[in-house]
Amino acid sequence: MNWKTLEEDRRSPLALFALLVVLMFALDGCATIDRNLSPLELLAEGENVVGTAAHTLADSADAGIIERGSDEYDKAAIAILDAGEALDRGWELYASGDVIGAVASREAAMDLYRRLVRPTLVKYSLESSE
Amino acid sequence: MNAATASLLIKAIDIAWLGLAAWENNADAKTANEPAVASLLELRQKITLGLISEERASEEMDILITQLRSYRKSGEARL
Numbered sequence: 001m002n003w004k005t006l007e008e009d010r011r012s013p014l015a016l017f018a019l020l021v022v023l024m025f026a027l028d029g030c031a032t033i034d035r036n037l038s039p040l041e042l043l044a045e046g047e048n049v050v051g052t053a054a055h056t057l058a059d060s061a062d063a064g065i066i067e068r069g070s071d072e073y074d075k076a077a078i079a080i081l082d083a084g085e086a087l088d089r090g091w092e093l094y095a096s097g098d099v100i101g102a103v104a105s106r107e108a109a110m111d112l113y114r115r116l117v118r119p120t121l122v123k124y125s126l127e128s129s130e
Numbered sequence: 131m132n133a134a135t136a137s138l139l140i141k142a143i144d145i146a147w148l149g150l151a152a153w154e155n156n157a158d159a160k161t162a163n164e165p166a167v168a169s170l171l172e173l174r175q176k177i178t179l180g181l182i183s184e185e186r187a188s189e190e191m192d193i194l195i196t197q198l199r200s201y202r203k204s205g206e207a208r209l
Contacts, residue, residue: 040170044163047202054205077209084206091195095188 039099039106043090046106050083053117066124079116083109166197 037045057076060066066073090105173190176182182190 044167044198047198051202051205058208084202095191
């Protein structure tokens with residue numbers, strides 16, 4: 001990236017913001033997350049992540065950043081709902097005393113979020129800043 | 131920068147910040163769910179010590195888990 005060009009570009013604040021977002025998510029991907037959490041805390045964290053993703057996707061659609069009914073929106077929305085079902089199963093297993101199964105369900109939910117939801121949110125956050 | 135662009139830029143910041151914070155910062159999740167998590171841990175202790183009937187424990191656990199799921203459920207309803 002040419003910094004001089006950036007400085008001269010009248011949209012440079014947006015370009016710089018885009019760079020910042022890329023750096024944030026690059027760091028995010030490398031972040032070491034404390035996994036010394038109890039199954040209950042892991043499930044609660046999963047709720048927060050998937051819940052935030054759902055609200056963020058809905059906010060993005062309300063703001064016109066992503067179109068409801070588009071392939072990407074539907075793909076992310078379905079993945080969020082599937083992740084929610086995985087968390088529901090996790091809670092059922094937790095309540096029945098199967099904490100290993102509960103954590104496995106939570107991991108399935110996080111896997112859906114990582115593969116199918118977060119990339120869409122990152123993409124549209126970058127596109128909307130251009 | 132016109133108003134529409136500014137609005138989208140603010141939304142982009144929201145998305146970047148919320149996405150990052152939710153994923154990276156366990157402290158946020160702990161804080162948001164802390165009351166219900168603490169109550170659930172306390173409930174499990176009571177169950178372990180036999181201080182609460184199985185039926186009552188099951189009812190209380192259902193209530194607390196519903197609280198923990200409410201934020202996600204409200205998000206899902208908006209999709």
